[in-house]
Amino acid sequence: MGFFLRKRVVSSAIPLVFVVLGVFCLARLTGNPVDLYLPLSATAQQRAEFSAAHGFDDSIAVQLWDYLAGAAHLDFGTSLRTGESAGSMVLQAFPVTLQLAGVTMLLAILGALVVGSLAAYRPNSLVDRIAGLLSMTAASIPDFWFAIMGVLVFGVGLDLLPTSGTLGGPEIWVLPIATLLIRPFGVLVQVVRGSMVGALSAPYVKVARSKGADAKRVVFGHALRNSATPVLTVAGDLTVGLVNGAVVVETIFGWPGIGKLMIDSILQRDFAVLQAAVLLTAVTIFALNILVDVCHALIDPRVRQAVPA
């Protein structure tokens, strides 16, 4: 277990480093923020002062060092837009997205386990075909269009749900979560079904059946745990992909989350906020990958007993 985890931590940390460095460099390529934040009439001296105040006149290496050193004590500099601390802006936005993503993945995994297992229990039955068609469609609908259709039908047409904003009761969650949910749900149903069909035709399931175990015990006690590994891997990848969805959903529904913050920062060349947001996202994804690996090891003894090759 220890060896397995050490290996995974190291191999997951490499992408983390690349992402942090890559975003720093790319952000520098988006153009000079001095042009955007000072009026056209600004004198050369004003421009130089602005550059010096925000450190834009240092060499790239010095800027990178400042950034890394600051990040080490959670100081990400100040936002050019608002003058607030970038760290606190990001930390304010982050829980919103985390809540959205967490609830979505929980619902998607639970729903997919139920629907996928039902479909796999009798391959090619009516239930299986309906689930197949539904999941394929769900995985292929563009999320922004689904969100707009939700607004059109439930917000404008039936006037049941609010169309944007975060003020109000639990009904404000319905459309954003439904929008985020469709793709992970559709994909996971297909994965659960595929892997359950395999598990249910394995010899140990025959043994369990011949010993008189009922359907519930066969499915949940025997087959599900063995088919959980691919489901877990895909669920991890889909959670990373939820950031894509969060950008779209937060833009459409006006949620002050990290996706909207990142888009706004890019469009307004707010380096400090963008870097802090990306760093936090990258660290979260890193932690998520480790969490998925720990779950793998907990579910499957073969994984945790893997010996150094």
Add this chain to the structure above:
Amino acid sequence: MTDLASRPTDAVTPSRTRPPRWWLLLGRDRGAAVAAVVLALVFLVAVFGRLFIGDRAVRQDLGASLRPPSLDQGFYGLLGTDVLGRSVLARLVDAAGTTLSVAVPAVLCSLLIGSALGMWAGYHGGVRENVAMRVADVILSFPSLLIAVVVLYVFAPSALNIVLILAVARIPVYLRTARAESAELRSRLFVDAARTFGTPSRHIIVRHILPIALPTLLTVATLDFCFVMLTESSLSFLGIGIQPPDVSWGLMVAQGRQYLQTAWWIAVLPGVAIVLTTVSATVLAAWVRLATDPAQRWRLTLPRKRRGDRAAVPPEMIA
């Protein structure tokens, strides 16, 4: 000797070397047949549609602004008009061309580069395999939309840049699949035999590994076509993809969004076009998976009820 060489070979060649009759196989699966027809139509419209619509996609007519879909306004009024009086039907046709001219090259690029790198890495193993897989991890561990947003903001959001960024973002998917197949095949007997005869490794990869890995890779490509189309339309919707005056389905949804309450057809119809195309590609991918696998193909020749299990697409391809 001469009569041996000139003997007609088809008499001795067993019938199984005959290529499978794809059309018949496709006809057996109603869902896949419908999907193939829809996709073929979309491709035809995308390639030839612009020849027929002329300038109708950009021709403005403020007197005909926001007309709902109707049968009385002629062919171009079938699906209504947008706020500038442009025919939604003509714009859909024009957008089909743009959308596919981004999605198809992107899928082809990532398929070629990813598969070649993956098979090479898997066949050789060792350091080469490790480096290739770490590169794939780096690309995959980051939300593709965000990278696209940053890169497209730095470099202008032209169609070429969108193709490039989507191609790079999807290379890891093929790289992983090709590597897995190739790593498994490299220790098989026929590969060992080829190696013993001194076949250079690139010939082994092309002649012995590629033919076996190809069906899986094509299935992944069909599924990935959906993903690329969806990403392109999301980017266009967010305003950093295809730029006006060009038009793509995602951009049409974005443009129609503000008229949602008064003119639903502007935003709804392009979405329907996206969904029809992507669902068809997904359905067809499941069929391609069965039809290109010699061990599974017989299932398609049976009536649906007796076919048994529908071929499951391996999970690593879906996400």
